[in-house]
Amino acid sequence: MADPRETRVLLEHAEDPALRTIDGYRGYGGYATLEKAYREMEQDEVLKELEDSGLRGRGGAGFSMGKKASFLPRGEMAKYLCCNADESEPGAFKDRELMQRNPHQLIEGIAIAALAADAGHAFIFIRGEYAEQADILDAAVAEAYEAGYLGKDILGCRRDLELVVHRGAGAYICGEETALLDALEGKRGNPRLKPPFPAVQGLYGGPTLINNVETLSNVPKIVANGAEWFKGFGTEQSPGTKVVSISGGVRRPGNYEVELGIPTRELIFGLAGGPEPGHEIKAFYPGGSSSPVLTPAELDLPYSFEAMGEAGSMLGSGSIIVADDRVSIPHMALRTARFYHHESCGKCAPCREGTNWTVKMLERVVRGEATPMDLDIISSVQQNIIGHCLCVLGDSMAMPVSAMVNKFRDEFERVIAEAGMPIAIVQGAPEALGAAT
Amino acid sequence: MSPVDGAGISNPNLPVDIAVTKGRVPGRSEEQIPELHEVDCPPELRERIEGLMARYPDRRSASIPALWAVQERYGWCTPDGIRQAAAVMRFTPADLESVASFYDLLHTDPVGTHRIEVCTNISCWMRGGDELLDAFVAAGEGADVHITGFECLGACDIAPMASIDQRYYGPLEAAEAATAIEQLNAGADVLPDKALAARPLAGDTPPPTGRNREPESRNRPIDGEVRGG
Amino acid sequence: MSAKEVTIVVDGREVSAVEGEMLHDAARKGDVEIPVFCYEPKLGEPVGACRMCLVEIEGIPKLQTSCSTPVRDGMVVHTRTEQVKHAQNAVVEFLLVNHPLDCPVCDKGGECPLQDITMGWGPGKSRVIDEKRHFQKPIELSPLVAIDRERCILCYRCVRFSQEVSEDSQLQLLDRGDRTFVGTFDDRPYVAPFHGNITDICPVGALTSYTYRFRARPWDIEQAGSVCTLCPSQCNVSFTVRDEKVKRVITRDNHDVDDGWLCDRGRYGFEMFEAEERIAGPRLKGGAEVEWDEAIAAAAAGLRAAGGEVAAIVGDASNEEGYLVGRLLREGLGSNDVDSRQSRGFSRAAVVRLAQPDLTIKVREIDDADVILVAGTDPLHSSPILDLRVRKAIRRNGARLVVATERPTALDGGAEAIARYAPGGATHFLSELAAAVGGAENVASPLAESLRGAEKVVVIWGERIAREGDGAATALLDLADACGVAGAEGAGLLEVPDVTNARGLREAGCLPDAGPGLGAELAGGRSTEQIRAGLISGEIKSLLLFGADPLRDFPDTPAWEEALTAADHIVCFSMHENATTAKADVVFPLETHAEKDGTVTHPDGRLQRVRPSASRPGIVQSNIVILSLLAETLDLSTGIDSQPTAFAALTEAVPFYSSITEEKIGGQGIRWQETEAASTIPTPDGGALSSEPTTSATGEGLALGTYRDLWAGPITELNPPLQFLTPQQRLEISPADAARLDLKQGDVVRVGQNGSSVEAHVLIKERMSEGTVFLAEGVQGGNANALLNGGPVWVEIQKLSGVDA
């Protein structure tokens, strides 16, 4: 059963496979909030509840969900809601869990958020790799249509909502909200210039609310129990619970739902079991691969948007990747850079060429074909990327790579000097860690 | 003056064809779009794509789903398949190829019947993702399987892992690669006890008791990703 | 829409700008140059991709792209701070990470924005020692354009052109990230009528024309401005001249005419200046080259011998040339038999009505139209640049388009309503449409719905409908009336004529029933068709052809064959040898638009100047000089001996050209409607136009329609680089008719009518109406003109061989 250090709100009953079905979900009180919202609440009431709750986006940027919804202009024009289920950042796998185990919670959240946004058409943009979860969602959406929670004239309240599960086809950049819109419009997933922001001019040129799976999954609970209830969890600036994905060098990787503000050490050591016996933590990404790495000295920080920000990193999507003492940081930097290089959409020059050049330089570093001066160039190139790109994908590589070079410069120099010497970079064999299954 | 031969001969007695096409795509050059009679699109594929288009306020939104449909039908996004989809959707084949080539899961070159993507991103790499990929590539030699290394598949909790025909499996041992390929070839269930679907929530599992094996000490060359199999 | 003036501060200097315009453009007004690569307003919305134009704006923490930031009043902008320089250096360095430094062998060297910006804004040194990305060195993107993908900096200008301007959507980005490359579907060649423009807009040497590669370096060339006279669009061009020869044609951006684009015909159609078929001096029948005086004497003798039974047809000519030919005929030879049309045309009364200034739209006004009606023409084939204009109006300003034509057009995809009437049915359909706009319920009602109530209605109509006689003009004028076009701001008609300078030639006096200035009705002049009949019957003995090739371009080839054979004497001015020159007794060479000095009149009334840029081959002389020598020999004293004197005589003869001077024409041209003298255009003489009843014909078989294909004609044969575009004769047929006749795509058929026939390959088109088939005119071997006879034509189709046989 759940560890007492967890606070399961979104993952409540998640161990029950029946939760996936509409009957199972309703058995735990599901869709009651949708009925209440559609029958009894006005758009502004729903909006107010969401704004008051202080719910911050769980997709990375941590922007207030209610506020974003309130930015949508009012009027007759078609408005849209997009659920961002592209989850492709290394280290993040919480949305997968939420969709797989509790799809109806997300659908209910979408339906209520659509009320707040006055949207008549909603889409779940799910990464193409999550075929299993997309199948589950398809089935759940069909059930919800059947039950009259979606479609025309929902519950006889004269409101319509069409919901389409749209599968992507393998491109991390589609998680960026404007790239998601282009991809959903059937184009290459390139980010758009902002402004205009999607809230004003998004999908098909109409006002569009875009939120993460976890953000939207919170909506039914907030509307059911009220903003005050929600604020009872977490910290003042980071209210609520958070599903945290923990992976890498820990004994029990997985998703854990905790109150925001819990000490980071509690997450990594308490819940995820800490590093393998005999090993120590060398560094960790606190919020996915785009967050600048932190060191063990920062393990006691509260896990919240504000504390991670103050530490020069970010909570991001809430995904912790732990690197223990066997991991070569330069190699990890290279893995990280390679990811962004592979995923850069290529539209803007600093990201396209910056990620490519960084990878080439880091490859030289691990091959021992670099000099310490190259490390300065690597750092400088990261500075040349930051703030100059069209979207933040470029920065997402530059920030962690820059942090690694700065915080672990000795190790980079050592790797350059000792290239060709055996260096442990592969951490553990799977069977050592596979007991969890 | 009056013209010499046959004043003002007009030809009004053939019917006038009128087409009212609200909901147009501004200005697309019709000339560049293949016509249906030229592409020989299988009726099921055509119906499927038309159904997909109907799901969206703008038919163009169906381009990724339509390409998935083409890939399912032909194993990959063949030029002929793309032309068929383009004719049904009324876009240029180039429009669709451009989209297909952007995405890692849509293949514009032939691939095997089965597809295995092995994650080699940070968390999987730390736990042997590269070795796993090597094992799959070795085991898949000669089989009708397309094997690639892949960026994070969103399942770091079961690292190292792989997606086999669009289903996730992990944590995998290198030795299981051969088993998986045999099962694929035999049409059997693949690694049933390693399927993600069967896994409990992290916090619901007991703390690990496993032993700790020392990692192999070596410096793998990691330039040049392994792609293709 | 009154644009609001705002003031911004750029680098400490106050600059006044228009609210909403992009900061980059506003800064330029204050003489502050912000470097850009991807930004090109002609390509539509800014994309902000290259990041070269980052600037600091007070109050915004992050640098902003000036290409995509609209100015607001009071904006304070810095373009040379340390932060901005850092960004600029960074971006230049990034762009060079993968760019090969092969400038010495690159065609763009010396005129390369990347070179210039690297010098001006780059860090001045390179830290990149890593391998650059590799692609196969230049490969064929098309038979005309080479692509060197290693040099590409992915500014997307070319793909945006393909998608946002020409809308052929063939050129695309493929793959992702730094693997991205510009390419086409399945590596097929990029064949589209405007694709050469991508070589103009590419800011590096990635896209180059095969016709120019390694031909010259920027320091040994000169640029000379002229006007392309290969079609009625009259685009402004600049010839790249080396050693007095044209090496390249590029655009000379004129927003009022071409918007800065060229079609491939204008861009690549210059090698014919030196084609083998080019006529380099006068000759007599049978090919004997002679001196000028001998040729002129022979021509004059033949013309005079006809004793007034002489006619002239003018085709490709400047206003001055047309004017001179008119005088030669009327004053020198005493005949009014002058025409400038290929087939039947409108009477003077109709021409005068349609020429009224308040009816004619200015090309750039199409940009802001509410509704555009394209009637009886496919601009892509007949005036390509207009096709881009119409697309732009739709795409950028939401103009609505309706199409009423015989044949499917390239613009159909953007139309909200389309009517397909039978060949020869324009008069009928347009008058129905006029009635429907006025409220009647009829076959045209669905189209009328789009036009009714719209304010800025633009009607683009093809001269082809004039083949149906004055009834078509009446219908057109009624329609204009119903749409409230006359005098309405931004509304009007625009003709797409059959020949380049049709408007100018009519106004200069090349009509059988009107002299220069469309002046008072002349009696007794014969029109083109009547001239042909007169030749056959022997009433006309001698014919002067100036830039006209009836055997290729005019309907009813058999009749023309007969007429030219019957003529006693033919004088033919032509640029190249062709079937018509083969029949001439005296052949004079013509200058090309790179050699000629003269004016032409755009269909919207803009007089533009064609200027000599290249040397003439052989002993070719100025056409004006030759015509005036010919006149002199015929004892006609014109006082003209050069272009300036010819121009002066023309503007004196055409009252509404009278306030136009060469200075006023300048580089951009001037519309006569916008000069003081415009009011001197004759007003319509009261009364209705000739209202001969349109007789409706019926026939057996399938109704034949014909059209002029962009590439059918000597242009593809005389320019080796364009030869791959030479069209094959294709019988366009609806799927239903094809099925009925058991025809498959690609089958070879014989299309016959009344003893004449042409061979064609079957092309099934879903958008074709049942009962109608189409063939192209001017195709070498199988010219559809052979089947036309001035009225509706029905054809029989006989299958010769099947594809699967």
Ligand SMILES: Cc1cc2nc3c(=O)[nH]c(=O)nc-3n(C[C@H](O)[C@H](O)[C@H](O)COP(=O)(O)O)c2cc1C
């Ligand atoms: C490169 C990039 C990738 C992103 N990927 C995701 C993603 O996979 N899922 C997600 O919810 N947000 C992602 N985001 C954040 C989104 O742009 C957006 O901020 C978010 O979906 C908004 O939802 P929220 O306010 O509920 O967090 C990404 C952002 C960037 C720049």
Ligand code: SF4
């Ligand atoms: S930062 Fe990268 S991903 Fe974002 S627009 Fe630029 S190239 Fe594309």
Ligand code: FES
């Ligand atoms: S010119 Fe502004 S980003 Fe390219």
